[in-house]
Amino acid sequence: MTPRLDPAFLGAPVAHRALHDVADGRPENSRAAIRAAIAAGYGIEIDVQLTADNNAVVFHDYALDRLANGAGPVRSVSAVGLSQMPLLGGDEGIPDLPEILKLVAGRVPLLIEIKDQDGAMGPNIGPLEAATAAALEGYIGPAAVMSFNPHAIAHMAELCPDIPRGLVTSSYDPAVWPLPKETCARLRDVPDFDRVGASFISHEVADLARPRVAALKAAGANVLCWTVKSPEAEVVARRIAENVTFEGYLAAHPG
Incomplete structure (x- = not known):
C-alpha cells in the first residue's frame, strides 16, 4: 500500500x-x-546532498560557493569537513541530516528533497538515498521524501x-533546465x-x-507547490494546491 502524507502536511504552510x-x-x-520555522509553527522543506564519505547533509546546491565559505562540489568534502565550514550569512557550519532530524524531533512536518545525483535524472543513484533512509530509520513524526x-x-520505496x-514536478522548460529536450x-x-x-x-x-x-489531483494525489513568494501568489496557488511551500514572506496559518 502506498503511504499517504500525514494530514499535517496539508495544514501549516511549508517554509x-x-x-x-x-x-x-x-x-x-x-x-x-x-x-525559526519550528517556533513559528511552519512545516519545513529541506534539501539533502551527498558528502565525500556518503553521508547526507542538509544543503541545497551541488557546489559550495553560493551558500558557504567554501568552493567546489559538496560531494568532495566529508561530513565532518562540511560541519566545520561556515554558512554565509550565519555563524554555523553545514548540518547533516541526522542532526536536523534530532532538532526537528517530530514537532512540525518535515519534507526532505533528495537532490538528483545522476546529473540527468537517470538511474545512477543510490548512496544519497541509502544515507537518507538510514537517517530516517526510527524517526517519529510527520516526514516525507x-x-x-x-x-x-x-x-526510496x-x-x-x-x-x-x-x-x-515542473513545466521543465528546456530553456531553463540543463537537460535534453526529450528528457524534459x-x-x-x-x-x-x-x-x-x-x-x-x-509542482512548480x-x-x-x-x-x-x-488529473493527478482528481485521481487522489495530494498537490503541493513550490515556491510561493508573496501572499498574492499564495491566494492564486491555493485554488489548485492543497498547501504551499513559501519563502520571502510569512505565510498565514489556515483557519
Whole structure:
C-alpha cells in the first residue's frame, strides 16, 4: 500500500529551505532557519546532498560557493569537513541530516528533497538515498521524501517503504533546465507517479494549471507547490494546491 502524507502536511504552510533570512542570520537550510520555522509553527522543506564519505547533509546546491565559505562540489568534502565550514550569512557550519532530524524531533512536518545525483535524472543513484533512509530509520513524526528524479523515489520505496514519497514536478522548460529536450518532455508528463508509489507531487507554482496536475489531483494525489513568494501568489496557488511551500514572506496559518 502506498503511504499517504500525514494530514499535517496539508495544514501549516511549508517554509522553503526552512524559514531562512540571511539579514537575520538565518541562511538556507541552517539550524537557525529550522529553529525559526519550528517556533513559528511552519512545516519545513529541506534539501539533502551527498558528502565525500556518503553521508547526507542538509544543503541545497551541488557546489559550495553560493551558500558557504567554501568552493567546489559538496560531494568532495566529508561530513565532518562540511560541519566545520561556515554558512554565509550565519555563524554555523553545514548540518547533516541526522542532526536536523534530532532538532526537528517530530514537532512540525518535515519534507526532505533528495537532490538528483545522476546529473540527468537517470538511474545512477543510490548512496544519497541509502544515507537518507538510514537517517530516517526510527524517526517519529510527520516526514516525507521527494525528488525531481523518479529513480531516486523508486529506490526510496525499496529502502523505506513506510515513508510517504512524492515527485517534485515542473513545466521543465528546456530553456531553463540543463537537460535534453526529450528528457524534459518525458518528465513534464509525470509518467512515473504510479510506478514509484508516489502519493503526492510538489509542482512548480507558475505551472499549476497544467491538465496533468488536475488529473493527478482528481485521481487522489495530494498537490503541493513550490515556491510561493508573496501572499498574492499564495491566494492564486491555493485554488489548485492543497498547501504551499513559501519563502520571502510569512505565510498565514489556515483557519
